Amino acid sequence: MLDAAKIKQDFPILAKLVYGKPLVYLDNAATSQKPSSxxxxxxxxxxxxxxxxxxxxxxxxxxxxxxxxxxxxxxxxxxxxxxxxxxxxxxxxxxxxxxxxxxxxxxxxxxxxxxxxxxxxxxxxxxxxxxxxxxxxxxxxxxxxxxxxxxxxxxxxxxxxxxxxxxxxxxxxxxxxxxxxxxxxxxxxxxxxxxxxxxxxxxxxxxxxxxxxxxxxxxxxxxxxxxxxxxxxxxxxxxxxxxxxxxxxxxxxxxxxxxxxxxxxxxxxxxxxxxxxxxxxxxxxxxxxxxxxALGMENVHQHETEITQYALQALKELAEEFTFYGPTDPARRGGIVSFSSPHVHPHDLGTILDQAGIAIRAGHHCAMPLVRDRLGVAATARASFYIYNTTEEVDLLVTTLKDALRYFSKSLSLP
Ligand SMILES: Cc1ncc(COP(=O)(O)O)c(C=O)c1O
CATH class of the missing domain: 3.40.640.10 (Type I PLP-dependent aspartate aminotransferase-like (Major domain))
Structure with missing residues (x-):
């Protein structure tokens, strides 16, 4: 099992504050951060x-x-x-x-x-x-x-x-x-x-x-x-x-x-x-x-499987509001979680998360035929994980998503 908190210390950019908050980088499918080495x-x-x-x-x-x-x-x-x-x-x-x-x-x-x-x-x-x-x-x-x-x-x-x-x-x-x-x-x-x-x-x-x-x-x-x-x-x-x-x-x-x-x-x-x-x-x-x-690719994969399963479990609380995409079987998926809501545009979600220091991706992810024609939405929000992401960061994502939903749709009865 990887020690993500320790790994994080090898990445100078991950010590950065964004709007005064620690950066939580969940846009790894777009590009990853770079270690000092x-x-x-x-x-x-x-x-x-x-x-x-x-x-x-x-x-x-x-x-x-x-x-x-x-x-x-x-x-x-x-x-x-x-x-x-x-x-x-x-x-x-x-x-x-x-x-x-x-x-x-x-x-x-x-x-x-x-x-x-x-x-x-x-x-x-x-x-x-x-x-x-x-x-x-x-x-x-x-x-x-x-x-x-x-x-x-x-x-x-x-x-x-x-x-x-x-x-x-x-x-x-x-x-x-x-x-x-x-x-x-x-x-x-x-x-x-x-x-x-x-x-x-x-x-x-x-x-x-x-x-x-x-x-x-x-x-x-x-x-x-x-x-x-x-x-x-x-x-x-x-x-x-x-x-x-x-x-x-x-x-x-x-x-x-x-x-x-x-x-x-x-x-x-x-x-x-x-x-x-x-x-x-x-x-x-x-x-x-x-x-x-040095980390071992089996360990990298295992860490991402675990963090993705943790995220999917934690996000279940929001299952009434969001549609989550991708296989349920952990053996068939990597560290990417895409979701959308009929009430909140993913770009708005991305902006609110950004204010909390959390970087996710919102859009069609350069897969327009899949997102628009197959999934039937204009865009999804996407959190994607890597070796330096922790369960605490996932918790922060979930809490901030709840705040965003409350902000955008005050009528929703959310936990
Ligand atoms: C599955 C897949 N294929 C191809 C690409 C294109 O990669 P690049 O922009 O580095 O050429 C990406 C980038 O997001 C991708 O996720």
């Missing part, structure tokens, strides 16, 4: 060995190249990748998915093919496939979401069929908290010869994730959601697929030989990393991985 790693880079990678023969460049590649090895190991050449540095999950859409998918998805995704995707794992389907005259199909907020797999054997070229699905929903059975679905997709992309933006930061065990072809994640800096993330690609992929962006760094007429490509994975990369960010993400590994 990650912040110091960035400072050390800029103060100690800032220089470009893979080019210089001088001491600073050799040091930055070594740390940059060591970080890649560490991050690759963290997600169970068989080698570091399978891990492409990208800016974030969105860029990783777009890279796949613009390279492998453009070359392999053709007229009449199907791309299967789900009704619970973030726009990042939906819009690139809409664009690709239009460009390649392919059909985009959806695994429906049940009323409980899980994937409805009753029709899966017809949804995954011989026309399916790609299954692109989220490992964990950023709205519902649902953890999807991605390993089973990957096996089904492979059985018909389809490739599988996993949007792991919400899973790599919170659960043990092993790409070899999942057997997926692509997996994308963002550093900023897992204690690391912004502007860096990872795209894992399985070796046989990676070797066949043509470059995405072209220019410096990704070439081996250039003539006036043409160019040959650099080794993997540099072939997919055109231009000067986010060197500090990559090394900073390596430091974030060190921090998470």
């Amino acid at each position: 990650v912040i110091q790693t960035l400072v050390d880079y800029y103060e100690g060995y800032n220089s470009n990678v893979h080019r210089g023969v001088h001491a600073l460049s050799m040091e930055s190249t070594q740390r940059y590649e060591e970080a890649r090895e560490k991050i690759a190991r963290f997600i169970g990748s068989p080698g570091s050449e399978n891990l492409i540095y990208v800016r974030n999950t969105t860029e990783g998915i777009n890279l796949v859409a613009n390279t492998w998918a453009r070359a392999n998805v053709n007229d009449g093919d199907e791309i299967l995704t789900t009704e619970m995707e973030h726009h990042s794992n939906l819009v690139p496939w809409q664009q690709l389907a239009k460009a390649r005259n392919a059909t985009l199909r959806f695994i429906p979401v049940t009323d409980e907020g899980t994937l409805d797999l009753s029709n899966i054997d017809s949804l995954i069929n011989h026309r399916t070229k790609l299954v692109a699905m989220t490992h964990m929903s950023n709205v519902l908290g649902t953890i999807n059975p991605v390993k089973d679905l990957t096996a089904k997709a492979h059985a018909v010869g389809a490739h599988v992309l996993i949007d792991a933006a919400q899973s790599v930061p919170h659960l043990p994730v092993d790409v070899t065990h999942l057997d997926c072809d692509f997996l994308a994640f963002s550093s900023h959601k897992m204690l690391g800096p912004t502007g860096i993330g990872g795209l894992y690609v399985k070796s046989d697929t990676l070797e066949q992929m043509e470059p995405f962006l072209t220019g410096g760094e990704m070439v081996q030989e250039v003539t006036f007429e043409g160019a040959t490509w650099n080794d993997l994975p540099m072939r997919f990393e055109a231009g000067t990369p986010n060197i500090a960010g990559s090394i900073g993400l390596g430091a974030a991985v060190d921090y998470l590994e």
Whole structure:
């Protein structure tokens, strides 16, 4: 079990007062806070060995190249990748998915093919496939979401069929908290010869994730959601697929030989990393991985399961006023609780909570089709937890929500 109160001390921003009140940060699904060790790693880079990678023969460049590649090895190991050449540095999950859409998918998805995704995707794992389907005259199909907020797999054997070229699905929903059975679905997709992309933006930061065990072809994640800096993330690609992929962006760094007429490509994975990369960010993400590994990802997941169950239990008091979304089974959900009320707009709730120092997210969470069309609301309020959140913070959330409800709807008979 993690000691969240102790962990909190590693995060300078969590000592901050907001409107004179201690900050309670419950917007971790949007981005996480950063421990001192990650912040110091960035400072050390800029103060100690800032220089470009893979080019210089001088001491600073050799040091930055070594740390940059060591970080890649560490991050690759963290997600169970068989080698570091399978891990492409990208800016974030969105860029990783777009890279796949613009390279492998453009070359392999053709007229009449199907791309299967789900009704619970973030726009990042939906819009690139809409664009690709239009460009390649392919059909985009959806695994429906049940009323409980899980994937409805009753029709899966017809949804995954011989026309399916790609299954692109989220490992964990950023709205519902649902953890999807991605390993089973990957096996089904492979059985018909389809490739599988996993949007792991919400899973790599919170659960043990092993790409070899999942057997997926692509997996994308963002550093900023897992204690690391912004502007860096990872795209894992399985070796046989990676070797066949043509470059995405072209220019410096990704070439081996250039003539006036043409160019040959650099080794993997540099072939997919055109231009000067986010060197500090990559090394900073390596430091974030060190921090998470020291805690143990099983422990991280367990802590979040416990705090989510505590929150769901405590929030039951407000069950008459709020609809809560997502599975009831703790084994099927991560540390995200979304809710809405017919009487109070989530933005108003967010503003009242903010006055109490509590940061939550209100809106469609970049999943408009799910929130608006499937859940049938314009927006939800969302509290999302991480390693530094405590049960006392959940208690404060519940008390402040009660105050907010009293304020907005004086006629409600609330405890
Ligand atoms: C499930 C999911 N996918 C993709 C993204 C996009 O991540 P990024 O903005 O870091 O590219 C997010 C961010 O909230 C997310 O929650």
